[in-house]
Amino acid sequence: xxxPTGSGHKSISSLGYLHSRMAIVRVGQQKKEYGVHQALICxxxxxxxxxxxxxxxxxxxxxxxxxxxxxxxxxxxVSWLYVGxxxxxxxxxxxxxxxxxxxxxxxxxxxxxxxxxxxxxEGIFTLQPENAHDDAFxxxxxxxxxxxxxxxxxHEVPKEIDPAVANCTEEDPKxxxxxxxxxxYILGDFLDAQLFQNQVMDVIVDxxxxxxxxxxxxxxxRLLIRHIYENSPTGSFLRNIIVDFVVYHQPWDEPSxxxxxxxAEFLAKVMVSIGRRVxxxxxxxxxxxxxxxxxxxxxxxxxxxxxxxxxxxMLDACFYHVxxxxxxxxxxxxxxxEKRRELRTGKS
Numbered sequence: 419x420x421x422p423t424g425s426g427h428k429s430i431s432s433l434g435y436l437h438s439r440m441a442i443v444r445v446g447q448q449k450k451e452y453g454v455h456q457a458l459i460c461x462x463x464x465x466x467x468x469x470x471x472x473x474x475x476x477x478x479x480x481x482x483x484x485x486x487x488x489x490x491x492x493x494x495x496v497s498w499l500y501v502g503x504x505x506x507x508x509x510x511x512x513x514x515x516x517x518x519x520x521x522x523x524x525x526x527x528x529x530x531x532x533x534x535x536x537x538x539x540e541g542i543f544t545l546q547p548e549n550a551h552d553d554a555f556x557x558x559x560x561x562x563x564x565x566x567x568x569x570x571x572x573h574e575v576p577k578e579i580d581p582a583v584a585n586c587t588e589e590d591p592k593x594x595x596x597x598x599x600x601x602x603y604i605l606g607d608f609l610d611a612q613l614f615q616n617q618v619m620d621v622i623v624d625x626x627x628x629x630x631x632x633x634x635x636x637x638x639x640r641l642l643i644r645h646i647y648e649n650s651p652t653g654s655f656l657r658n659i660i661v662d663f664v665v666y667h668q669p670w671d672e673p674s675x676x677x678x679x680x681x682a683e684f685l686a687k688v689m690v691s692i693g694r695r696v697x698x699x700x701x702x703x704x705x706x707x708x709x710x711x712x713x714x715x716x717x718x719x720x721x722x723x724x725x726x727x728x729x730x731x732m733l734d735a736c737f738y739h740v741x742x743x744x745x746x747x748x749x750x751x752x753x754x755x756e757k758r759r760e761l762r763t764g765k766s
Contacts (some may be wrong), residue, residue: 495614498617591618644681671712
């Protein structure tokens with residue numbers, strides 16, 4: 419009977435890679451070196467298979483440079499290669515913790531403010547591209563910037579533990595921030611490691627489901643959404659689940675202007691997805707629940723009726739009028755109300 423091959427277990431027959439040569443992967447701007455059995459990494463990643471088994475310099479030297487990849491993310495990938503599950507392993511004698519490494523991967527509010535110069539907008543952290551280079555893989559650096567986690571990493575270690583990573587544990591990826599999980603998925607896409615991507619996606623799905631079941635609406639920052647769209651291909655399943663996060667979890671109490679700089683593909687898909695979920699008209703109870711759930715008031719409802727599901731043009735044409743002063747608008751609204759009252763009572 420064959421040995422178990424479940425998560426974290428390897429059958430004896432699968433250990434043949436131990437006799438293969440070691441490939442050296444130099445990661446990040448600091449060129450951190452990882453020694454990995456070539457047969458193993460080529461079996462799990464088509465990226466490395468093309469690099470190390472072709473007629474390129476990487477195949478001859480056994481050395482693969484990945485300057486634009488985050489070392490903490492690649493550490494998790496290498497750990498997954500050997501143990502079959504997602505775990506974080508701190509570099510020996512580094513003095514670093516999971517909080518230290520993950521903090522540099524989380525999209526920061528101050529980054530968003532610098533990007534959009536607004537304390538009200540969550541913003542987006544746009545990564546600047548490194549020097550693009552086509553190598554044995556024929557892929558080069560993405561035109562939109564450095565996604566695989568490196569580059570966000572130029573952050574000072576916070577004096578206090580970032581709340582986003584405070585509860586992270588090394589062997590439970592469900593405790594990891596969505597930012598880290600999304601960037602792991604993007605790394606898996608870059609390395610063309612589908613099994614790795616699927617395992618990361620399973621954690622993201624659990625993250626979403628647990629959040630919804632517990633009534634805690636954890637939604638992706640706009641910064642992270644922009645990062646995902648800048649570093650993933652059209653049709654990416656990561657894009658799909660991020661849209662679903664927003665459609666099913668996002669409260670809509672913020673002004674529409676803060677969404678204006680989001681990717682058009684994202685906005686279109688969110689709009690259509692929400693539209694398909696909502697009937698042509700909501701009953702009074704459902705509408706009241708929606709108003710309360712989105713924390714809407716006269717101050718942030720943009721003209722929506724807060725009592726029943728009626729379009730603004732069914733209630734007040736003045737909503738679309740141009741007026742020079744508030745007094746003019748108030749007078750117009752009063753006159754329109756009087757006209758509607760006369761129509762209801764049959765007066766001419």
